Amino acid sequence: MEELYSIPNSTDKASEPYRVSSNRSSMSSSSSKQQFTTVRMYRGNRVAIKKAQNKKIDVNKKLLMEVRQIKEISHENTVRFIGACLDCTNPLIITEYCPRGSLKDVLDNKDIKLDWNFRMSLVNDIVKGMIYLHQSEVSVHGKLRSCNCLIDGRFVLKISDFGLHTLTTPAEIIKDTDYFRKLLWVAPELIPLSNESSVTPTQRGDVYSFGIILEEIILRAGPFQIAREIDKITIEDIILKVASRECPPFRPIVQVYDCPEKLTELMQISWSDVPEERPPFPQIHQHLRNLMKLFGENIIDDLLIRMEQYANNLEALVNEKTEELSQEKRRSEELLYQVLPRPVAMQLMIGQIVKPEQFECVTIYFSDIVGFTSFCASATPMQVVDLLNELYSTFDKIIKFYDVYKVETIGDAYMVVSGLPQRNGDNHAREIALMALAILNKVKVFSCEHIPDFQLQVRIGIHSGPVCAGIVGHIMPHYCLFGDTVNTASRMESTGMPQKIHVSETTRIILESFGTFELEHRGEVELKGKGTVTSYWLLKSTEIIDFSIYRQPSVSTETEAAPYPLVFMGQTPPT
Numbered sequence: 001m002e003e004l005y006s007i008p009n010s011t012d013k014a015s016e017p018y019r020v021s022s023n024r025s026s027m028s029s030s031s032s033k034q035q036f037t038t039v040r041m042y043r044g045n046r047v048a049i050k051k052a053q054n055k056k057i058d059v060n061k062k063l064l065m066e067v068r069q070i071k072e073i074s075h076e077n078t079v080r081f082i083g084a085c086l087d088c089t090n091p092l093i094i095t096e097y098c099p100r101g102s103l104k105d106v107l108d109n110k111d112i113k114l115d116w117n118f119r120m121s122l123v124n125d126i127v128k129g130m131i132y133l134h135q136s137e138v139s140v141h142g143k144l145r146s147c148n149c150l151i152d153g154r155f156v157l158k159i160s161d162f163g164l165h166t167l168t169t170p171a172e173i174i175k176d177t178d179y180f181r182k183l184l185w186v187a188p189e190l191i192p193l194s195n196e197s198s199v200t201p202t203q204r205g206d207v208y209s210f211g212i213i214l215e216e217i218i219l220r221a222g223p224f225q226i227a228r229e230i231d232k233i234t235i236e237d238i239i240l241k242v243a244s245r246e247c248p249p250f251r252p253i254v255q256v257y258d259c260p261e262k263l264t265e266l267m268q269i270s271w272s273d274v275p276e277e278r279p280p281f282p283q284i285h286q287h288l289r290n291l292m293k294l295f296g297e298n299i300i301d302d303l304l305i306r307m308e309q310y311a312n313n314l315e316a317l318v319n320e321k322t323e324e325l326s327q328e329k330r331r332s333e334e335l336l337y338q339v340l341p342r343p344v345a346m347q348l349m350i351g352q353i354v355k356p357e358q359f360e361c362v363t364i365y366f367s368d369i370v371g372f373t374s375f376c377a378s379a380t381p382m383q384v385v386d387l388l389n390e391l392y393s394t395f396d397k398i399i400k401f402y403d404v405y406k407v408e409t410i411g412d413a414y415m416v417v418s419g420l421p422q423r424n425g426d427n428h429a430r431e432i433a434l435m436a437l438a439i440l441n442k443v444k445v446f447s448c449e450h451i452p453d454f455q456l457q458v459r460i461g462i463h464s465g466p467v468c469a470g471i472v473g474h475i476m477p478h479y480c481l482f483g484d485t486v487n488t489a490s491r492m493e494s495t496g497m498p499q500k501i502h503v504s505e506t507t508r509i510i511l512e513s514f515g516t517f518e519l520e521h522r523g524e525v526e527l528k529g530k531g532t533v534t535s536y537w538l539l540k541s542t543e544i545i546d547f548s549i550y551r552q553p554s555v556s557t558e559t560e561a562a563p564y565p566l567v568f569m570g571q572t573p574p575t
């Protein structure tokens with residue numbers, strides 16, 4: 001009695017079977033459906049497990065002979081049979097595991113670059129494996145397809161799923177999609193007619209299947225790629241056309257420029273309609289040797305070439321992924337720079353704690369849209385968002401030319417500061433004043449594309465003084481300013497007038513020191529909680545207001561496209 005190896009029972013936790021994608025490479029990006037195989041450990045090695053098609057196994061002479069034949073098979077280009085497990089509900093076949101999946105998986109994986117040397121080596125492996133099989137007691141494969149050509153860890157192709165017909169032939173044939181798809185590799189004379197259950201496979205039939213695999217290797221697609229994908233012929237119709245032996249025979253279309261001409265010739269002769277015209281594998285091997293000479297490569301170096309190419313693929317992939325990673329990092333950094341001042345964001349990124357800081361003097365700008373509440377009442381939420389978006393995008397384009405930091409937008413209020421987090425002497429007042437003049441100039445000519453009738457007017461208030469600044473919150477951290485200066489600046493805006501820049505006494509004093517600003521005394525104003533204060537209108541400057549003429553933007557244009565978050569206070573956000 002032949003010895004059938006037994007593998008540990010599936011209840012054994014340590015050897016629990018696991019399913020792996022047939023293409024376990026991390027490089028997988030193929031869009032095609034992935035196939036899976038079950039893998040288990042057996043005597044310290046990974047093995048592939050396949051369920052036998054036939055559930056009721058009769059251990060008869062025929063089966064034992066098939067097992068004996070297949071046990072003898074040992075070649076570099078054939079998958080090693082390890083054993084079978086017959087005394088279980090689902091009989092299993094255990095074979096050598098090929099970690100890189102099937103030839104189909106490798107062809108589908110566009111991350112693996114396959115030059116002609118590589119492809120020729122794979123073809124050569126199939127031919128060597130088939131010569132051996134045809135000369136062995138197994139004699140015929142019968143199911144030669146790209147998914148039955150497996151690729152081992154060294155990129156050596158091994159023929160699998162031959163022999164063991166008793167175990168692998170299903171008791172009942174179900175004519176589903178898979179059944180017809182598998183017929184795409186079957187020679188016309190072997191395609192079963194409607195009332196035939198199966199046809200005895202032949203060596204010439206295997207050569208035909210090899211021809212179809214060549215199409216797959218040449219096109220990295222297929223089989224019958226053009227017929228199926230361009231001409232939209234169904235698989236069943238393709239089978240019918242092939243079986244009907246049309247003249248000329250219906251075969252895959254492969255353009256000569258897709259590959260070396262001699263290889264196309266080999267493919268065509270292999271799928272010849274007359275079985276006797278198909279060259280046996282030893283002849284194909286000879287043909288292939290001559291063809292390989294054209295590539296000027298030494299077959300002995302073949303393995304090295306494959307490994308080198310694989311390493312190059314990996315290297316290219318690592319570079320690509322590294323670049324993607326650094327792009328992603330740049331994007332998240334840019335995002336952080338948009339919500340926090342750059343020096344603060346940089347501190348956070350290197351893991352430093354950003355402590356709250358006191359600034360002796362900064363200048364704060366507030367602006368607000370006149371009549372925004374009544375505009376909101378009459379406009380649709382989308383119109384409100386469109387207006388604010390257009391307006392703030394315009395402001396954002398202006399402010400990047402000044403040494404300022406936009407603190408936030410709350411509804412229609414726009415708040416900007418200068419003099420922090422990096423101190424700039426007395427320049428904060430000058431920067432904010434010039435920016436305010438530039439913004440006002442823009443507002444005077446601003447028209448909203450979406451709401452052409454809307455006449456925009458803003459009130460601007462400016463004040464200088466001490467503040468405390470720091471990061472608030474862990475979720476969506478915010479760089480906030482605290483202190484009376486903030487309130488006063490806000491009050492300067494609210495007590496201002498449409499299309500005017502309302503400036504406090506403190507700011508005026510600093511601005512006058514530059515000698516380039518023209519201010520007008522406004523008079524006394526009542527500021528809530530502060531009493532009466534003297535204030536001024538900023539009229540103009542003798543300096544060029546538009547800094548974009550001679551300054552570089554302080555933020556990259558990449559960030560420009562990203563919209564700022566809008567905070568709606570006391571209002572339902574537009575839906």
Ligand SMILES: Nc1nc2c(ncn2[C@@H]2O[C@H](COP(=O)(O)OP(=O)(O)OP(=O)(O)O)[C@@H](O)[C@H]2O)c(=O)[nH]1
Nearest residue numbers: 022035036037048097098099100101102143147161
């Ligand atoms: N990675 C890996 N995948 C394998 C291995 N054996 C089979 N596969 C994959 O599992 C898929 C299913 O294999 P099978 O059960 O043999 O089915 P099939 O090849 O479609 O059809 P058959 O003609 O019945 O063999 C194959 O297409 C391979 O992609 C292996 O050893 N390693």
Ligand SMILES: [Mg+2]
Nearest residue numbers: 147148160161
């Ligand atoms: Mg298979």
